[in-house]
Amino acid sequence: MSLPTATIRRLLNVPQVAPIWVGGGRSLDSKNDEVFCAAWLDPKDQGVRSMEVGQFPPTPEQLMRLLVQAIEYPRHPQAQPCRPHTIIVDDRELQFFLRGVVAPLDIQVEYQAHIPLLDEFFEFIAAEVTSDDEDIEVLPPEYVSVYKQKIGEFGQLDIWRRLDSLTPLKLHCDAWDSPTLFAVLVNPQSEDGAFGLMLYRGEEALRNFWQQIDQEYPYIDEDDDERLEETVLRNDCLFLNFAQVDEEDLGRNPSFVLKGQLYSIEPGVIHPLEGMRPFYAPEEAEMVYVAIEALIKFWKKTKKQFDHEECPELDLRFKIPSPRHSALHYQVQVATMPEMIAEINGDLEEGESQHQIPIDTAAIPRDAYILFKLFPPQELQELQAAVSYHQRGEIPEAFEGYPVLTIQTKKAAAEALATKIAEEGGIHHLTVFPLSGPEQIVMLLAQTNANHLWLLDTFDPESGPLLLDWIKEVNELEGACGLAVAYGMTGKTRMQPTLKQIVGLFETSLVHSFVDTQRPPTPQPIEISKR
Known part of the structure; x- marks a missing residue:
């Protein structure tokens, strides 16, 4: 990805006088929830060129956007628009990303494992710096x-x-x-x-x-x-x-x-x-x-x-x-x-190809609850060890809660469903499809590794917020999630299955509005242990 030609031309018109800037992002301590900060600093002037505070880890694209702001509209009141000869970052991935993007701007990108000025800055930063764009002319005067x-x-x-x-x-x-x-x-x-x-x-x-x-x-x-x-x-x-x-x-x-x-x-x-x-x-x-x-x-x-x-x-x-x-x-x-x-x-034929797989509306027992659960790391490990059927997937190294969609039904039906998923080679991915029409219905689907498409449930505007909240948790983990099958539909465990009642865990991902019809069946190994 590269900057637009007009932007490159505009930035090249900014004088290149600053020798070195440092930049990066950090997580800040907060009493309420986690807060992240990204910034570009000028060590020579001990000034903040640009800064942004938010609830999500800063991406390389976000650091690039802040660099453009640092060049053209520095936050520090005494700082003038200028372009650095060199920028130093403390993240290898960020270095590789920025190298290609800023090459047309004659800016060198270097890596340094520890940048004391950045460490000191992020230690003391406590409030979001607001932007003051009131003096910007939105159109050239002419x-x-x-x-x-x-x-x-x-x-x-x-x-x-x-x-x-x-x-x-x-x-x-x-x-x-x-x-x-x-x-x-x-x-x-x-x-x-x-x-x-x-x-x-x-x-x-x-x-x-x-x-x-x-x-x-x-x-x-x-x-x-x-x-x-x-x-x-x-x-x-x-x-x-x-x-x-x-x-x-x-x-x-x-x-x-x-x-x-x-x-x-x-x-x-x-x-x-x-x-x-x-x-x-x-x-x-x-x-x-x-x-x-x-x-x-x-x-x-x-x-x-x-x-x-x-x-x-x-x-x-x-x-x-x-x-x-x-x-x-x-x-x-x-x-x-x-x-x-x-x-x-x-x-067009290509546009229709996603809908050529028939949807199996009977794969999930009608007498079942669809539950949205979050498992902390320790509980997830206990669950992985407890289930009879386990499909391993990519789980982030650090997380507070792993989102698991749990199907709770009767014991015989739960064991049969977990067995069927294992026979299908596991779950390839989950997906959500909005249906056209005034009812605003959303389908929640699972595509198995045998390329069969199962309808898990549908959601209307009244029940939709439960799905939306779960999707937000999944998005936090870049799509990683799981599907579990459990029994225990009556008594104290109704809608609250115990680890012992969860028969299978299939670690997968959520991909919005996507069915892969071109992929051949790709069964995944399922770990089976009879309890």
Whole structure:
């Protein structure tokens, strides 16, 4: 993965004067729960260039985003934007990751096992440093007036209510740093009437966006800000949001009036290695303006064709003048993508292949409880030693609770089910599939290593929070989880099986919305011990 060309160009314009910076991440002690901090420090000035505190261990991508911030917008009030000659980290994996990413910036990456300055800094840090971006110009000054006029025209189009996020438009211009953009329209369906435009840099970026909508967003708790933010930051796009505001709340953002209502213009860029940036560089502002003008011309010329066909096959070319340079013109191609839309809707053979395995709805006894359990390390070891059937999987070295989905049924049925799973070669993975329709039903499935798909249970909005809470625990362990089979449905052990009553433990993983139909059957060894 590499930084966008526009970002590299922008960072290379920052003077390279700082000799060495150090950076990394640590876990901080907290009375309530575990807190993590990541930072870049300047040893010469004894200053904090950038810092972030959160509830999850910092990733290499997060450290890269903080490095970009450290270069352009240092936290220390006396620090000036600059680029280091060398950065030193205390993590080998981070060193290897950063080497390739920062090579175009002429920055050397070195490793040092112990960095005293970092150790001292993380020992004393106790509060989150907040960001102050109030002085950032969201648009280059020379583009503010032309954006107001053009976006006002753009906002008047009925394109916003006619096309949605599954009807992208492809824009291509050889003069752009990212020659191919995919425009996704965000319709004004929220209560506040906000709407906007997202321009994904390439087909892969667009497909990643669709994959997140299908596989991740349905399972992220709206209150889980950290996970939601990390998911959003995996996008690769430029965005332009328009939000209704009162004049006193407008701040520094430019605005336009639409149907008597004041809207703020909120531009920005998202990239996995740069993070979210609330402003455009001049070349980005130029590119987005040209893209908007091309979309306006395209819609005015073709909107009648959308009256007769949901997504007609169209491919038009426009000559768009630069808003700032009278002698400069751009040749922009705007096209619809009906084949890609058909693929997303499951009309292509590849899209349908995931659903070609029939779902066995009778594999799990009807008279059964589905329980979501967490086993601390010691209890997990005791469980592994106690069961008659054990499928070993990859379990993290350090964890507080191992998530186990437990099927509790009658004794004879439990023993028969554990035996059947062993005969199937164990569990390949668990998965969750949302069903279309107003009922908002989610299926919880298991794919065995014999490539059979079993329905474990279904969840509606009322029972769904139990599944969501368990999925959050599984996500903490990067998908690692287990499936257990137990008996003891009556008396004190109802919904609370003892270790003795758990017949089998099958260590596996959870993969969202995924069925592997191309994989040949791959039975795994099951340890069997008769108790």
